[in-house]
Amino acid sequence: MISLIRIRKRYMDLKISSKIVFIYLILMIFSVTVSSLIYEKIYDDITSKKVSELSVQTLYTIKSNINSMIQNINNNSRIIISNKDIQAILKNSNNRNGIDVQIDMYGYLSSMIDSMNNVSSIYIYDNFGNKYYIDKQSRKSFKLNKVESANWYKAAINEKGYYILRLNAGEKADLNPNENYVSFIRVINDMESQKPIGTLIININESNFVNCYKDIISKNGTNILLMDENNDFIVNPKDVSDFNQINELIRKELIKSDVEEEKNSIIEKIKGEEYIFSSLKIEEYNWIIVSKIPFKELSKESSTVYLMAFVFTIINGILLFIGAISISRLITKPIKKLLKSMKGIENGEFKKVNIEVGNDEIGKLRDGYNIMVYEIEKLINRIIEEQKVKRKAELSVLQAQVKPHFLYNTLDAMGYLALSGKCDEVYDALEALGEYYRTSLSKGREVITVGEEIEIVKNYFLLQKLRYGDIFTDTYEIDERVLNFKILKLVLQPIAENALYHGIKPKGEHGIIKLTVELIENLINISIEDDGVGMTEEELDKVVSDKIDNNNLSFGLRGTIERLRIFYGTSDVYEIKSRKRYGTKVNITIPIEEGWENE
Template sequence: MWKKLIEKFKDLKIGTKIIVCYLIIAVISMSISTLIYQKINARIMTEKVSEMALQTLQTIDANLNLLIYTVNNESKILLSNQGIQEVLASGSEKFNYNNQMKVNRYLTEFIQSNMFISSVYIFDNYGNKFYVDKRTFQVFSIYDVMRSKWYDKLVEAKGGYIIKLTGKELYNKPNERYVSMMRIINDLDTQKPIGTMIINIPEDAIINSFKDIMKDGEAVIQLKDGNYNDIIHSNDLDQYNLDDNFKKLKTGEHFYSIKKVEGKDYITSYLRNSLNWTIVSIVPYQELSKQSNIYKVVLLAMFLFNGILSLSGLIFTSSSITRPIHKLIKSMKGVEKGTFIKVNIATGNDEIGELKNVYNTMIQKIENLIEEIVKEQKIKRKAELDVLQSQIKPHFLYNSFDAISSLALDNRSQEVYQIIKALGNFYRTSLNNGKEVITVEEEVQTVRNYLTIMQIRYDNLFTVDMDIDERVSKYKILKLVLQPLVENSIYHGIKPTGKKGRIFIGAYSKEAYIELIVSDDGIGMDEEKLKSLTKGGTPGIGLRGTIERLNIFYNGKSKFKIDSRLDAGTTVVIYIPIEEVEDYEQ
């Protein structure tokens, strides 16, 4: 159904399309705006309150857990101290001053390095007490610990810790609050109880653990233990009228409520954490008093949204009309530069669609004409290449027979045999079943056969060095590229000097090209002759024919460079592009 509607829309006139698009966008915009406006007032405050309350409680709980975790780790270090272990394990009913001083020294070092611990008390199994207290010394004994309500849980923990509010029950000080971490100390070797440890965490250390949460001193934090006794609280907490429903919370559960106190709105949040403590957070929520401002901002945002959406719709509609026209214009301008590209855009059966179809039909016909011309040019180029190739073969054959004739007149039959065999191998490779393309390796072997002929003919007039990169051996190139260059080095370079010379042949991979080098230390040429040669004024078939063949075969992509000095030799470098070779035999 949607596809049919889209197709019908494409067939509409341009003016009708603009009207339809604008009406659809306006209806959608107003509908969305109305829906958002209705929902935002009902949900934004609830979501904000819930999110802020939960984040505050979770942050406080995380900070408390970190504090307890740190104290727990520090207590493990203390109870595993070898000196304390030895004193507790060897305890007796008699007071031992040396043991007392030894343990107290360990405790002093421990408590000085832990600012969040106010005191540490350790008892051995005989009631001997070892302690360090930064504040007021607490008068109590191991028997007071054993008579407490939570002692059974301490024993059941088997070395694990329990945390209790101990001011009233242990120290008999109802108005003072001490959060104590207690654990049985076991012998590290036998795991039998050898003592009891009590570490007291002061109220200010707990407050400092979530100090950053108190915004400008207005936030109120309260902690209640499992019996709902205050661990910490503010003096003026009664005015906030806490909800007794927090006593029904289970571990991990939380809820919040919003109450007004002295004209201000407050979020009161409750969370029961893993220690069975209840965390109460009372935070002023000033954003509630700015509700009217929020509505104004929302209304303004809606107007802006509608305006932007409407503008976007008009721009889109205009673009859908002008974009294909611009593409048509761009393609038509490309024709001036010789670029023929069809316009590929989705259109219907409107005016633009008809214009696109007519233009693409014209481009297709032009491309067909160009393709026919290219084919004709390829045939012509192939014919030119065949003519040049046919000139090279008789030229080389003539020179070879000249060499064989000279050897035969000198009665050098063995060398005549060798040169004829090399000549046969040379033509076997060069003919290559009529194909014009061979591998670099085959081209090098053709040159070797040619050099065998020439070294016999001229009685080792020259030496040859080769450096062929194995990476280029399997690349295919036009055949008989190196041989004419080597022939020039012999006839026009070394032979005129009348003395023995050297020829170097190299093949390398240079980025996207195969680099072929033929160099000799022959007679060379002067600057004027070199300049004439590089401009195409070279006589003879060898170098000129090679350059012309490469230009035809590789569509002008091949390059060459000639470097020569009089009496210092000549170097010819040819660069052949590494690419898929076109089959010219088709």
């Protein structure tokens, strides 16, 4: 145990450069060992996936080429069947000289076949048993007495002018004949009556299908099989032996899955060598494309890439190890520990860092940081105290400004009464004013009870009624549970004054000012509402956004809002609602804090 403590102590006292070399060496050995163990598995998985994707991508390319070729033939066939001269011949060939008809039709077909590079021959049958054709190679010997007797004729009729594809015009061919061809078949309808007047057969030699993928199969040793809906070869394969060696069940499963899932891939061994067999369905014709790709050919390039990547990883590791030695004074792990300990300062927690390090550079950095935290905390505390003093001074100034303002208005009202010779009312006013100041001064207290604040408002309204008479009526709805709770002094009187001077008085007729005080959970909700002139949305926005103009609202209201903000430390302690010609309502929400209720 003592020896472990000594070793640990010696390690902690090492220079950071030595610590970096030691830790990096351990990590390097561990990383290379683990990488070597899992590399082969990862490599095999990635290679298999890549080979499958490449194989299917190849089939999609072939499918696109075949579709493009057949679509081109389809477009040309539309030109043929809509040709007015051909339509006329098919409808009236029985009434014309046979040789003349053959010559005319041959001329039309010759001009068409010259522009169709993928077509080996074109045949047209009319409804009178006549046949017209042109062939680039040799005449096709169809075993048909009448075109209506062909096994595909009913299917062509059902397509209502759309085409069908049949291998060798639907006739059975040997497994390895001289050539295969795909017959593009469609019924020719009268352009006017839309009734069948003939049949068009365009033959496509198998070599044209080979051209769709010959550039592809020249790479990676790929073999392609193209089969029709009956699983007959459209293109005679050069070498069928490898495919025949596959288990018949697997081959059927490949084709079955292809029908259900559109595409499929399997890996199978033939003569000890792995091949990937992929199939893709051409939905338009119910054909199937099957590819056979040697696994080693496709994986050869990937193998080289991954091998080079592995070699580069080792080389980079060695270079990084050498770099770690050359920059031995670079600080890594100890700095992370220090940063982790310092995270608390982001949340305002000024705690000293206590990480276990030796008497190295990190230890000195820790000590310097702790001194810095102490000085910052002391500075922040000093700033907070200064801000408190400043806020109290601002509050005192605002209160000093509000008191003379109200006194001025009250004396103005009393002067009006004295000039009117109403001595008794002057006496009542002086008595109310004395009661007002006795309550508002409250021996210098900053906060008074809600009940005392309400009495201030009542005395204020009494003084104003002596001056303005019955211009307004004041009503009260008071929850007696809140009377003994404390509130910031002189916050309701300025709001009541504003309701009178800027709500009721401009109205020019009798109005009502209502004071409501209620207890809602842990909040005291106070509202002063008048039915005076109210404010427009623009005027209300100025009040809410603290852009109050002296000409629009009394100084008392502005001062009260600012006092509430400063004292309660929030801007949402009040809310003002108003509608033009309907009046204004000011809500004040005050939190009940512990110790804020009189005994």
